[in-house]
Amino acid sequence: MNLVFAGSSDFAVKSLDALIRAGHRVLAVLTQPDRPAGRRRRMTPTPVKAYARTAGLPVMAPESLKDEAVIEKLSRLEPELMVVVDYGLIIPRSVLELPSRGCINGHASLLPRWRGAAPVERAVMAGDRQTGITVMQMEAGLDTGPILLVRSTDIGPDESAGHLRDRLADICAAALVEALNRLDAGDLSPRRQNDSLACYAAKIRPEEARLDWRRTADELARQVRAFDPRPGAYTEYRGKRLKIIEAEPLAETSNVETGTVFRASRDGIDVAADDGVLRLKTIQLPGGKPMSAEAFLNGHDVLNERLGIPE
Known part of the structure; x- marks a missing residue:
């Protein structure tokens, strides 16, 4: 399948790598712009950008996806699907509607629980015994789209968010490959989220x-x-x-x-x-x-x- 991949963190790298290994053609990679990092505050690319460079993939790192020039460039690629994992920027409706088969997102929680920016940390803080990955169709709302695939895992009694996040990155990569295979085969039926069960994973302050x-x-x-x-x-x-x-x-x-x-x-x-x-x-x-x-x-x-x- 011809894809645009949008992601920024090390969590997202594993999904991008898995999609490439599964034979999908990544037309371009969207990621956040370089930011100052470390004690010396040097401009540093995102882990996804660093990986994409080594893989020889075209990279776009706009400050915003509302830029008409960016939208036009994405439109010319004519992607079938956009896959989003831990990207970190708002994706406007004009971009969500570009791919012929829409956009899907790999989210690190069992939606509708823990919609938002910090689902792993919030699950650990709340004492949840289980979490997982939800692959969903994207829409304008924050993590509100129809669910395509869910893969769950237990949270260890002494497990840190960092260790759990690493495990979820592997689960997310495998779940996205499975989801794309099943989408191709017409074997996935989206189901609406139950909004009454939703809770919000606010960014960590x-x-x-x-x-x-x-x-x-x-x-x-x-x-x-x-x-x-x-x-x-x-x-x-x-x-x-x-x-x-x-x-x-x-x-x-x-x-x-x-x-x-x-x-x-x-x-x-x-x-x-x-x-x-x-x-x-x-x-x-x-x-x-x-x-x-x-x-x-x-x-x-x-x-x-x-x-x-x-x-």
Whole structure:
């Protein structure tokens, strides 16, 4: 099938690669423009653009798809289908209507649950036991289009958003290849989403990564997993930002104020939460490398410290 692929992240690269390997002809790749990245803020292409260059594919990276010149260029390609995965820009109706067979999207949730920008992180934060990939036909609404194919997977009890996202990228790639094969065979029947079951996965705000010790230990542990690896859950320790990479809830109580370290050993740093105890297992100081709680304790006496107090 003759395709235009729209995607930006490393998540999307696996889908683009799978479509090429499946024999589909990618006429062009749409991706976001180069952005400043890293400490030196160098202009950096998206992972999809980097992959497309190595694959010898034409790349378009407009600031907006409302540009008439961009729309005209896409129109001249005469694509049968546009495949969209983690693109990050709004696709106007004028572009959605260009391909003869429309546009489909691989979305990292079991729609209509978690429509929006951060479905993986929101699923982990909410304590969902299952998530997956939904392949849907695109329409003007945000992730509201008819569902073509669903592939589900369990969320591990200790699984981070980063690990889950990697697994979902593989599932998405396979689901899109299957969906295109079945579309060709006339073997897919779209079904409307039940809007009454919808919830919105809002974009992650940096301030959400700060641990509030007045929450339960289970909620805090999910927050740590949801923000691993980015942006990274954190608390304050002696005026410095202490990143929490790995933590687990303990089914016990303490008689100290929330946020207080009341026990510290090679097993972890135990902090009082509103309901239960959060054990910090892997942490990171500003400018340092991740380290085990045991290694951290070799140079820091944290017993009876109260965490979460800004400088």
